[in-house]
Amino acid sequence: MNIVLIHPHIVVRDPDIYLSEPLGLISLATYLKQVFKDKVTVSILDLYAMEAGKPKRQGNMYVKGVNDKARIHVEIDKKKPDLIGIGCCFTGYFGEALEVAAVLKQFYPSVPIVMGGAHATLVAKEILQDNSYVDFIIRNEGEITLEQLVRALRGELTMESVDGLSFRAPDNSIVENPPRKFISDLDTLPIPDRGFVDMEHYKKYSGKLFYFAKKRPIATIMTSRGCPYECVFCCTKNIWRRKYRARGLEQVFKEIEILVSEYGIREICILDDQFIMKKDRIYEFCDYFIDRKLNISFSNVAGISAWLADDDNLLDKMRKAGFYKITIPIESGNQETIKFIRKPINLEKVSKLISKANRLGYWTGAFFIIGFPYETREQIMETVDFAYNSELDFAHFFVAQPYIGTELYDIFQKEKLVDDKIIPGTFIFHGWHDSLKMSADDLNKIQSMASGGWLKHKLIFYLKPKNFFNILFPKFKKPSDFRYSFSIFWMLINRKIKELLKSTSQEKAGEIVE
Known part of the structure; x- marks a missing residue:
């Protein structure tokens, strides 16, 4: 067969x-x-x-x-x-x-x-x-x-x-048929065999997906399945039933060793919905790679929990193990919105985590979502202001998307903001739906403004001696740190130039049509 x-x-x-x-x-x-x-x-x-x-x-x-x-x-x-x-x-x-x-x-x-x-x-x-x-x-x-x-x-x-x-x-x-019970022991599943695909092909292009990666080539792994939280914009709870299951670390270590030795991978991107879930597990993970000295880096797509602000030792240990960037799914800088999306996050603790991480030499970033159904322009601007007034190195702004299977989709339907039609190519980088307070066009403009102004904002921010020495300077400990920061800066400049060229060409096209 x-x-x-x-x-x-x-x-x-x-x-x-x-x-x-x-x-x-x-x-x-x-x-x-x-x-x-x-x-x-x-x-x-x-x-x-x-x-x-x-x-x-x-x-x-x-x-x-x-x-x-x-x-x-x-x-x-x-x-x-x-x-x-x-x-x-x-x-x-x-x-x-x-x-x-x-x-x-x-x-x-x-x-x-x-x-x-x-x-x-x-x-x-x-x-x-x-x-x-x-x-x-x-x-x-x-x-x-x-x-x-x-x-x-x-x-x-x-x-x-x-x-x-x-x-x-x-x-x-x-x-x-009735739903299947989840696999209780994920170690009964074999380590994914990358021999089914041409890894050389993926290695060639993976840097564009994970463009903030410090080392290349990059491969992905999952060390757990599920998330215990219930954010309204996420369907994970309907897929995994808010149940968190972790693979045994011995199997995870073996998979990473294979990626490094057989495929020449130098950075591992962890795709878990909640990698930083069990403190003892993360300590064991870090200790292993500190001892092994494999000279690889780690990143985590879904982000880091704010409770790390209370554990300086773990933050320090993660840095030594190869984690170099902390990304926090903050989502909003407005408490009313945080309550609406049911995000278990404390903004004071978040600010504390960002500050500690910067001083330990991490690059810091965060995800923000704007355009929830009841969110006003003022509340959205609170989110933008929170990001701009923080010590974050990077901020990623998205427009809320009511995906099928999420509670957010049900709310959008109830408010007659969405029908059953799926718009081709919809994804988190562009808003397609009005909220009750703002049009999709206005939401996209705010997103573009917040994202487009970030580079200029950070350049001005780092020119202040206090910010340079407290936030930027701790990141430079080895020659590779300088090379990485230069590559990030150059990449951001290139992206900005592309955006300007695209905007100019669209304006010219509009003039021709008129």
Whole structure:
């Protein structure tokens, strides 16, 4: 049996390529290989990665990856599939996943197509009702459900016995089997085998995704699953049920050692929703890499918890282990908004953490979200002011997105601010929906103003001797620190120039139209 797992192309507003290995598909492929040995053949087709560096213009959007029907047919035909799996994690990329499914069903009408991922999980019934070319949906955690689906297709199980599976019955009714219990021991899953993909290809482009990375090449890992919090804008609680499960550190250490020794990786990007969850675990993690002296760096995409402000020893230990940047998901500088989004964060503690981290030599950053339904312009400007008055090195401003499966989506629907239509290419970098207080255009303008003015603000900020010596100077301890800071500065300048050129070209295009 030949199983092909596909990462679709995407359509977005930004032409830059952000690429990392498809870790979810790699994990599924590795698990199937462990369970079935030689009884099945598993391969990964990353359509997004296949033409990295060659985005194609499509109106005011860009197609990243292969979306040509004939090319997709050629690539998939090499693998002679008996089962096709398509990843569908983000709501904004759902259209592309369906497009690939429709194309493949045309060429292989008798081959079952299964979808999985966050978005597919949250609207499984609707996908099956509206799209005859999708046969199965795997909800939530995928490994065991996919294994049992394969067994059912081989005649070893009935479809009705596979927990976590939604499917179309012979009479066209939609069957949603009971949810599957989560895997209690993540160490029963094998270490993801990067041999399923061409890591050299991802190494070449990964620096563009993690553009603040200190060392290259970069690879990603997950050391845990789930998050115990209940932020209204996040669907994680509906995928993992607010349950945090961690892999054993011995297995994590082994995976990192493989990435370093076999693939030459020099920076590990941790994708956990909550890496800094259990203090003892982080101490053990840091001690291991301090002792091993592997000369690698660590970063954490989802951010760091503010309670670190109360533990100077752990902050110091993380720095010695290779963590060099602390990013905090602050989200808002307004207490009323923080209460609305149910973010367990204390702004005083956040300011304390930023100050301590700077003095220990960390680069500091934060995520902020504006445009929640009831948020006023004044409250939004409180968030911008908080960021600009802080000691942060970097601030990333996003416009709130009501993604399906989140409580925020339900609120937007209740207030008639969103319908069921999914806008192609929607993602966190651009707002598409009005709030009750402001239009999407005005929200995007504030985001552009806050993001666009940051570089100038920080240059002026660091020119003050007190700020230079207390905040910037502690970051420079080795020659590599100077090289890193120069590369960051140069990258920000380049991005600013690109923004100005893009703005100028759009203005000229507008004049021509007029």
